[in-house]
Amino acid sequence: SIPIVYCLMEGKTRNLYNSVFNFLRLNLLASVNPSIIITDFETALRDTLSFFFPNARTVGCWFHHNQAVWKNMKRRGYLDLTNSNPNAMKALRMLLALPLLPSADIQRAFDVVRIFAINHNVPMVDFFEYYQNFWLRRVGVDALSVNGLPRRTNNSVESFHNALRLKFNVVHPNLW
Template identity: 35%
Template sequence: MVYALTTRITLSTYESFFRIVRQILPLNYNQLTIITDYERGLMNAVRIVFPQTKLQGCWFHFCQSVIRYCKRSMNSLFQLFQTSVEAATVLRMVLALPHLPAESQINCNFTMLDGFQIIVDYVNQQPVIRERLQAFLFGYIQDFWFRQITAENISVFGLEFLKNDINRLLLYKL
C-alpha cells in the first residue's frame, strides 16, 4: 500500500505522485489492481500513469458517497429512507448494486444495469415514494454513477479483497 498527504487534489498532483511511485516501485504493473475512491482526478491520473493496470473503485466509498448524497440532498432523502420501509429497501438495493457484475458473465447473466432496472420497477410500484426517488435514481445513480463513473469501475463482483470494505462499512454509522 502507498499513502501520501498532499496539499492539492488535482490531476497534475496525482500524476506527479504516481510517476514517482512508478520509479521507486518497479512492479509488474500489468498484473496490478489499483483501488481508489471515486475522485475523478485520482482515477484519471491512475489511468494515465498506469494504463496497463486494472482500476477498481472501492465499494465502501461507493456506499459512503451515496449515503452522503442522501444526507445532503435538499429534498430530505435521508429522512425518507429512515421513515419509509419501502424507501429503505431501495437504498439497500442501490448499495448492493456493486455486488453484481458490470457485464454478463458465463455464470451470471444478471448485470448491475439489470439490478438497477429491478429497483426502478420496484419504485414504480410504490406510489408513496415513487416521485420523491426519481431524481435520486435517475439524476444521481443513473446519470452520475452509471454514465460518468461506469458500472465497470463500480462493480466489485467476484473480487477477493472485499472483506476490508465490508468491515469498514459495518463501522460506518448511517
C-alpha cells in the same frame, strides 16, 4: 494492505498525482504491475492510476460508494422517507448492493430497482436520476463493480489515515 510509500501533497490535482506517480514509476515501482487497484472515486487520482497502470483494473471502493450514496440521499431530504417507508429503505439498500453484481448486470438491476420504487410509490425520482447520471454514466459500471474481488474496500488504508489524523489532531495538518 501494507503501505510501501507515503507522500505528503499540497492538493489533489491530476498534475500533482502525475508528478508523484511519475517519480514513483521511475524510481521505486518500475516493475510493479498491479492487476486491480481499489481507490475512492476521485477523478484525478483514478485518471492518473489508469495512465500509469494501463493494464490494471481501477475499481472504486464499495464503502465510499455507499457513503456517498447515503449522504446524497440525506442531502436530498429522503432520510425520513427511508426511515418510515420500508419500500424506500428496500430500494436504497438495493442501490447500495448494485456494486456487488457483475458489471454487465448493474444497469439492468438498477432499472429493476427503479421500477420497484415506482411500483411501490417511492417518490425518489431525482435520487434515481442522480444515481443513473453519476454512478452508472460518469463513474461507469466497470469501475463500480466489486463482484468477485477478494477485497471490496480500501478500509485498511482509511484506518491508517484515520490513525494518522488522530495523531496530528487536525484533519489537514500544516507540517511547517
